[in-house]
Amino acid sequence: MKDIExxxxxxGIECPECGGSLVNPxxxxxxxxxxxxxxxxxxxFLRPETAQGMFTEFRRLYIITxxxxxxxxxxxxxxxxxxISPRQGPIRLREFDMMELEVFYDPKDSSCPYLAEVENxxxxxxxxxxxxxxxxxxxxxxxxxxxxxGYIISxxxxxxxGLAQEFLVKLGIPREKQRFKEKLPRERAHYSxxxxxxxxxxSRWGWVEVSGHADRxxxxxxxxxxxxxxxxxxxxxxxxxxxxxxxxxxxxIEIIKRTFSDVGKIMQEISRRxxxxxxxxxxxxxxxxxxxxxxxxxxxxxxxxxxxxSVERFIPYVAEPSFGLDRVSYAALEYAYQKRENRTxxxxxxYIAPIxxxxxxxxDKPQFTEIALRIKEDLVKEGFKVIYEAKESIGRRYxxxxxxxxxxxxxxxxxxxEDNTVTARDRDxxxxxxIKINDCGRLVKSLIRSGxxxxxxxxxxxxx
Amino acid sequence: MKDIExxxxxxGIECPECGGSLVNPxxxxxxxxxxxxxxxxxxxFLRPETAQGMFTEFRRLYIITxxxxxxxxxxxxxxxxxxISPRQGPIRLREFDMMELEVFYDPKDSSCPYLAEVENxxxxxxxxxxxxxxxxxxxxxxxxxxxxxGYIISxxxxxxxGLAQEFLVKLGIPREKQRFKEKLPRERAHYSxxxxxxxxxxSRWGWVEVSGHADRxxxxxxxxxxxxxxxxxxxxxxxxxxxxxxxxxxxxIEIIKRTFSDVGKIMQEISRRxxxxxxxxxxxxxxxxxxxxxxxxxxxxxxxxxxxxSVERFIPYVAEPSFGLDRVSYAALEYAYQKRENRTxxxxxxYIAPIxxxxxxxxDKPQFTEIALRIKEDLVKEGFKVIYEAKESIGRRYxxxxxxxxxxxxxxxxxxxEDNTVTARDRDxxxxxxIKINDCGRLVKSLIRSGxxxxxxxxxxxxx
Numbered sequence: 001m002k003d004i005e006x007x008x009x010x011x012g013i014e015c016p017e018c019g020g021s022l023v024n025p026x027x028x029x030x031x032x033x034x035x036x037x038x039x040x041x042x043x044x045f046l047r048p049e050t051a052q053g054m055f056t057e058f059r060r061l062y063i064i065t066x067x068x069x070x071x072x073x074x075x076x077x078x079x080x081x082x083x084i085s086p087r088q089g090p091i092r093l094r095e096f097d098m099m100e101l102e103v104f105y106d107p108k109d110s111s112c113p114y115l116a117e118v119e120n121x122x123x124x125x126x127x128x129x130x131x132x133x134x135x136x137x138x139x140x141x142x143x144x145x146x147x148x149x150g151y152i153i154s155x156x157x158x159x160x161x162g163l164a165q166e167f168l169v170k171l172g173i174p175r176e177k178q179r180f181k182e183k184l185p186r187e188r189a190h191y192s193x194x195x196x197x198x199x200x201x202x203s204r205w206g207w208v209e210v211s212g213h214a215d216r217x218x219x220x221x222x223x224x225x226x227x228x229x230x231x232x233x234x235x236x237x238x239x240x241x242x243x244x245x246x247x248x249x250x251x252x253i254e255i256i257k258r259t260f261s262d263v264g265k266i267m268q269e270i271s272r273r274x275x276x277x278x279x280x281x282x283x284x285x286x287x288x289x290x291x292x293x294x295x296x297x298x299x300x301x302x303x304x305x306x307x308x309x310s311v312e313r314f315i316p317y318v319a320e321p322s323f324g325l326d327r328v329s330y331a332a333l334e335y336a337y338q339k340r341e342n343r344t345x346x347x348x349x350x351y352i353a354p355i356x357x358x359x360x361x362x363x364d365k366p367q368f369t370e371i372a373l374r375i376k377e378d379l380v381k382e383g384f385k386v387i388y389e390a391k392e393s394i395g396r397r398y399x400x401x402x403x404x405x406x407x408x409x410x411x412x413x414x415x416x417x418e419d420n421t422v423t424a425r426d427r428d429x430x431x432x433x434x435i436k437i438n439d440c441g442r443l444v445k446s447l448i449r450s451g452x453x454x455x456x457x458x459x460x461x462x463x464x
Numbered sequence: 465m466k467d468i469e470x471x472x473x474x475x476g477i478e479c480p481e482c483g484g485s486l487v488n489p490x491x492x493x494x495x496x497x498x499x500x501x502x503x504x505x506x507x508x509f510l511r512p513e514t515a516q517g518m519f520t521e522f523r524r525l526y527i528i529t530x531x532x533x534x535x536x537x538x539x540x541x542x543x544x545x546x547x548i549s550p551r552q553g554p555i556r557l558r559e560f561d562m563m564e565l566e567v568f569y570d571p572k573d574s575s576c577p578y579l580a581e582v583e584n585x586x587x588x589x590x591x592x593x594x595x596x597x598x599x600x601x602x603x604x605x606x607x608x609x610x611x612x613x614g615y616i617i618s619x620x621x622x623x624x625x626g627l628a629q630e631f632l633v634k635l636g637i638p639r640e641k642q643r644f645k646e647k648l649p650r651e652r653a654h655y656s657x658x659x660x661x662x663x664x665x666x667s668r669w670g671w672v673e674v675s676g677h678a679d680r681x682x683x684x685x686x687x688x689x690x691x692x693x694x695x696x697x698x699x700x701x702x703x704x705x706x707x708x709x710x711x712x713x714x715x716x717i718e719i720i721k722r723t724f725s726d727v728g729k730i731m732q733e734i735s736r737r738x739x740x741x742x743x744x745x746x747x748x749x750x751x752x753x754x755x756x757x758x759x760x761x762x763x764x765x766x767x768x769x770x771x772x773x774s775v776e777r778f779i780p781y782v783a784e785p786s787f788g789l790d791r792v793s794y795a796a797l798e799y800a801y802q803k804r805e806n807r808t809x810x811x812x813x814x815y816i817a818p819i820x821x822x823x824x825x826x827x828d829k830p831q832f833t834e835i836a837l838r839i840k841e842d843l844v845k846e847g848f849k850v851i852y853e854a855k856e857s858i859g860r861r862y863x864x865x866x867x868x869x870x871x872x873x874x875x876x877x878x879x880x881x882e883d884n885t886v887t888a889r890d891r892d893x894x895x896x897x898x899i900k901i902n903d904c905g906r907l908v909k910s911l912i913r914s915g916x917x918x919x920x921x922x923x924x925x926x927x928x
């Protein structure tokens with residue numbers, strides 16, 4: 001710090017923007033500080049990650065879930081970082097939402113039973129080796145191969161990386177716009193054995209981290225254990241119990257009796273002491289001292305006993321996928337945002353669209369509105385979020401629901417009165433199909449399940 | 465403050481608990497204070513309620529929802545209050561979760577279109593009149609009568625009070641353990657025209673507020689409007705346009721020409737001024753001044769014009785139901801907690817039970833576990849949260865799922881292998897019924913819908 005200050009002064013460095021002089025460099029903590037309760041000095045900080053709550057609660061949750069590993073704890077919540085200069089909209093916020101998952105596992109059995117679900121998933125991996133070579137282009141590799149080549153050190157980490165990519169694909173962000181960038185040792189947080197940033201390409205900000213995948217090892221639990229004095233270990237049942245030999249000291253009562261008078265008191269004191277303690281004294285000093293009496297080696301018998309150990313205790317390792325909810329949402333919005341004939345469409349996957357269907361009467365007249373309102377009510381009863389609009393031209397109403405990402409709109413018109421069919425209009429292709437009123441609910445459901453209009457039509461038995 | 469200090473000193477008042485001397489009284493702000501960014505002086509506070517975000521966003525949301533009232537905005541989030549001495553567990557937290565709803569309505573049309581849903585709901589109302597009489601026993605009264613008698617001043621407030629009671633009933637808190645207590649004028653927050661606390665009787669803490677129902681009038685929007693200078697009004701379309709008469713001044717150009725030379729400049733200046741301004745000057749002073757020229761009444765013609773006004777602007781009123789999520793959850797847990805034959809049962813209504821079903825093989829042997837695991841997988845596929853346990857005695861497993869509120873347990877036993885039936889066991893009555901394996905999913909679904917085991921059996925066609 002002093003060096004920087006000196007250099008700034010010596011070289012006469014000024015602000016490159018305005019030519020003004022620079023203030024002296026200083027440390028700045030990016031946690032928000034506050035005080036709790038009425039007395040001063042009771043300092044507190046807003047949490048910069050949700051993770052720690054899961055570490056401090058580990059013991060309780062481990063017991064509640066009946067002391068078995070792997071154990072996963074997930075939390076969604078606010079995090080706070082006092083950024084010096086947050087100038088990237090929703091990408092860098094001082095107050096943001098995180099989804100964090102801590103998976104506690106036994107480092108001697110780090111296998112993930114769900115790995116098969118994703119082992120053939122291909123990811124774009126910019127691993128340490130590539131980065132050290134100065135390579136910027138990631139390697140396309142399956143989760144399985146990334147593990148086998150040692151690029152990812154734990155199955156749990158690899159599993160969640162595969163899952164994280166597929167999660168974002170489901171949100172509409174294609175695989176080729178995603179990559180995993182390994183942090184170099186000097187870039188990693190102090191608690192991490194290995195970290196990958198999942199990055200998404202955003203038109204305005206370039207590659208942006210949306211989730212971090214870290215193997216935090218036993219760092220956090222060890223530290224909490226040390227600072228709190230509480231036991232945060234887990235149990236490991238040994239398949240083959242360990243047999244260890246243990247030396248036990250046994251006082252020779254007859255000999256002690258011959259030397260000292262108050263044998264009862266002496267025996268009581270001996271039983272209070274640990275075997276190891278007595279052994280150490282006998283070996284180091286040749287005797288043990290009880291009050292002002294010295295008992296020497298001849299007064300003890302040393303027996304070797306075998307002990308079976310079937311439970312070991314250890315500090316679990318932790319694999320942590322941690323998502324920035326705001327960034328994930330922003331990315332999903334950016335990839336959903338489209339222009340078509342100069343109009344805006346928000347092509348959100350139907351299963352994340354906040355409003356799932358629109359119902360319109362072709363014009364605002366009772367013969368149409370009555371049917372339309374009934375369709376709307378039925379859809380609402382089936383649990384869908386539905387918008388109903390009767391005013392303005394039908395084109396304008398379609399445009400409006402396209403803009404807010406409603407995947408399908410149903411329109412009641414003259415033909416509806418004749419044959420009980422409505423127009424079902426696809427948001428993304430503007431394709432229109434006539435379907436029976438009774439099929440509206442099934443179409444919305446199929447759309448949410450399949451994610452695509454043509455597939456959804458097929459599911460309800462309509463082939464175009 | 466000084467008075468309190470003086471009295472404490474004069475009377476020699478000491479701590480009633482320990483006899484120690486008291487510190488001087490001082491103001492204490494119950495908002496947490498922090499600082500934003502690297503520069504000092506940029507003070508900030510953690511929000512004590514989520515409400516303000518909805519007021520400051522009102523204009524944007526009003527426009528997005530196409531400028532129509534009533535408009536409801538809901539938010540769930542953390543609130544922070546730096547309590548001096550929070551000693552009531554989850555009842556008084558420094559960091560807590562709120563669910564707040566702001567309904568913006570036109571004070572000239574405060575009718576709630578959903579009122580009929582709750583108008584016959586009976587609530588226990590300890591209204592202002594009773595409280596002023598020193599009465600502690602609430603009046604049992606329907607929402608409709610409470611409105612008609614003027615006990616509740618707005619339909620929106622009344623509607624949400626009815627809804628709030630039914631919401632808590634659904635969470636398992638009976639109506640007779642709930643009451644609405646009106647705040648007396650001196651107890652009300654500065655922003656409120658009328659406030660009711662919804663209170664629940666808790667065994668340990670007595671009557672505890674779980675939600676507040678306030679009519680905040682136009683207080684917040686008015687204040688934000690004043691401080692920010694932004695327009696936070698809403699539009700009211702008049703059914704009959706107002707016709708108002710307006711006086712317009714028209715310069716008599718011929719006369720002005722006769723008196724002054726630079727008529728162009730004079731006319732320009734006149735057109736820049738507002739009619740009302742010129743009128744006021746003419747009436748008060750008898751002339752208007754333009755630079756060093758004085759134009760008197762004779763130089764103007766005063767015309768009366770009629771103007772049609774079809775839109776008025778006004779500041780909406782706000783009805784606010786505000787729930788303390790932690791307290792509501794605590795109350796639901798307390799009312800669900802039961803003892804039966806010295807064992808604990810958490811009788812959560814099935815629709816809020818975190819785990820919806822348990823599946824057990826009678827003993828941990830393949831002929832049972834295979835079927836049990838298949839049943840479990842099927843239930844999971846249907847979207848239910850299911851627990852599976854194979855170890856320990858069946859009685860112990862039942863006891864364990866009773867304790868965590870799992871409403872139904874299915875057990876695979878010898879008979880299952882013969883006839884494809886399982887035992888369905890009710891958490892609350894410990895009643896056991898044999899049902900077909902294929903009916904498990906339907907039973908869970910019916911249980912969640914109906915909330916009761918006997919009803920659920922009926923729904924799937926089994927009559928006891």
